[in-house]
Amino acid sequence: MSIVIEKFGGTSVGSIERINKAAERVARTKSDGYDVVVVLSAMAGDTNRLIDLATQIHPNPDPRELDMAMSTGEQISIALLSMALNRDGCKAKSYTGSQIPIVTDKVHGKARVQRINSDRILKDLDDGYVVVIAGFQGITDCGEITTLGRGGSDTTAVALAAALEATECRIYTDVDGVMTADPRIVPGAQILERITAEEMLELSSSGAKVLQIRAVEFAYKYGVDLRVLSSFHDVAGTLISSKESNMEQPKITGIAYNVNEAKITVRGVPDRPGVASKVFGPIAEAHINVDMIIQNVGMDNNTDLTFTVDRSEYQKSLVLVEKIMPEIGAQELVSNGNIAKISLVGVGMRSHTGIATTMFSTLAAEGINIQMISTSEIKISVIVDEKYVELGVRALHTAFGLDDANVPKRETAPQQALQS
Numbered sequence: 356m357s358i359v360i361e362k363f364g365g366t367s368v369g370s371i372e373r374i375n376k377a378a379e380r381v382a383r384t385k386s387d388g389y390d391v392v393v394v395l396s397a398m399a400g401d402t403n404r405l406i407d408l409a410t411q412i413h414p415n416p417d418p419r420e421l422d423m424a425m426s427t428g429e430q431i432s433i434a435l436l437s438m439a440l441n442r443d444g445c446k447a448k449s450y451t452g453s454q455i456p457i458v459t460d461k462v463h464g465k466a467r468v469q470r471i472n473s474d475r476i477l478k479d480l481d482d483g484y485v486v487v488i489a490g491f492q493g494i495t496d497c498g499e500i501t502t503l504g505r506g507g508s509d510t511t512a513v514a515l516a517a518a519l520e521a522t523e524c525r526i527y528t529d530v531d532g533v534m535t536a537d538p539r540i541v542p543g544a545q546i547l548e549r550i551t552a553e554e555m556l557e558l559s560s561s562g563a564k565v566l567q568i569r570a571v572e573f574a575y576k577y578g579v580d581l582r583v584l585s586s587f588h589d590v591a592g593t594l595i596s597s598k599e600s601n602m603e604q605p606k607i608t609g610i611a612y613n614v615n616e617a618k619i620t621v622r623g624v625p626d627r628p629g630v631a632s633k634v635f636g637p638i639a640e641a642h643i644n645v646d647m648i649i650q651n652v653g654m655d656n657n658t659d660l661t662f663t664v665d666r667s668e669y670q671k672s673l674v675l676v677e678k679i680m681p682e683i684g685a686q687e688l689v690s691n692g693n694i695a696k697i698s699l700v701g702v703g704m705r706s707h708t709g710i711a712t713t714m715f716s717t718l719a720a721e722g723i724n725i726q727m728i729s730t731s732e733i734k735i736s737v738i739v740d741e742k743y744v745e746l747g748v749r750a751l752h753t754a755f756g757l758d759d760a761n762v763p764k765r766e767t768a769p770q771q772a773l774q775s
């Protein structure tokens with residue numbers, strides 16, 4: 356049995372017309388002789404609408420109840436797509452995450468998939484059905500409904516591909532593939548024919564939301580190859596492979612940005628063992644991810660500790676740090692919610708030098724001040740003022756020769772470019 360997973364994002368099922376189009380594509384894959392498992396997001400805008408309703412009731416809704424609300428969007432799209440398939444003579448059945456079940460841990464709002472029971476899916480495939488599964492959701496061992504974090508349908512698709520040992524995992528979306536930068540802010544961004552899972556991991560973790568980070572982690576861990584394709588045009592898209600290609604790599608594969616981070620600095624902490632663990636212990640216990648960390652010991656032997664967190668966890672982090680300040684003897688807490696991170700990614704960095712210098716001089720030439728820097732083997736990230744993010748990304752895209760020569764440059768990006 357050769358199983359193909361086909362995942363359609365919110366825009367790709369955003370209207371009845373698009374659902375019909377997705378159904379056509381699925382039916383074509385089925386008639387090509389594959390067993391097809393479909394994973395869907397909620398119709399475009401539905402998850403945001405549900406969150407908006409919840410926050411009108413309470414600014415910080417109870418995470419369990421928020422998951423109950425948020426998970427309903429996908430239940431609608433799976434039912435509609437199954438109806439379309441059945442109407443067109445292609446037998447289909449829809450399932451929520453809890454019906455499969457897709458079992459997760461208990462962390463509401465960003466649960467991790469622990470296991471998937473494939474019995475029901477395999478039985479239906481055997482009986483000739485297309486199985487349509489709600490992305491983004493699961494159930495705990497205690498029967499509580501969870502969600503996997505924004506963009507989590509990608510993770511559902513990859514987890515299913517691993518569990519069912521699928522031949523292919525296709526992620527249909529509203530762009531033609533993974534590009535050298537977000538085409539919404541860099542009009543000259545080019546499609547990448549192929550990218551390593553390691554690079555994709557760095558791009559996703561740096562803010563390129565074309566694939567959810569956990570989906571890429573899963574793919575990397577289980578060696579699942581993914582293809583990101585357009586649901587609107589017949590293009591080959593991008594292959595994300597766990598194997599590296601033998602071809603010579605460009606210096607930089609892609610540029611990502613993230614405007615959803617915030618920076619916290621604890622100043623004047625007496626330099627003693629255990630300070631970092633006292634600050635980050637409570638943050639880890641609250642399941643808050645810390646991104647960059649910088650620690651500096653000044654001339655007076657006091658430490659400044661600066662770190663970044665996701666903006667949605669900024670206030671919570673500030674409260675936790677404020678609580679610990681008297682215990683560690685910290686003098687001051689400084690924070691900034693208006694920062695952005697720009698990251699250059701590429702396995703080519705391993706064999707090319709001078710990339711950091713080009714990055715810093717390009718930003719300096721645009722008058723952009725760098726607030727923090729962090730590097731890994733295949734990534735360099737900088738924190739800058741949020742208002743410079745588009746200018747910085749575009750300047751770097753040009754400086755590293757990534758622009759498509761056929762696309763004219765644009766001076767300003769569309770208004771909603773940075774809104775998610």
Ligand code: ADP
Pocket residue numbers: 363364365366367396506527528529530532533534535536537538539562563564565566609
């Ligand atoms: P879906 O609803 O299909 O899951 P998303 O909105 O989550 O789609 O992801 C697709 C979007 O990701 C694109 O519209 C694009 O603006 C954005 N994006 C950011 N970085 C990149 C990149 N490097 N390549 C392609 N798209 C990107």
Ligand code: ASP
Pocket residue numbers: 364365396397402403428490491504505506507508509
């Ligand atoms: N509907 C969810 C979201 O908007 C999950 C997804 O689209 O992948 O985040």
Ligand code: MG
Pocket residue numbers: 364506509564565566567
């Ligand atoms: Mg997505």
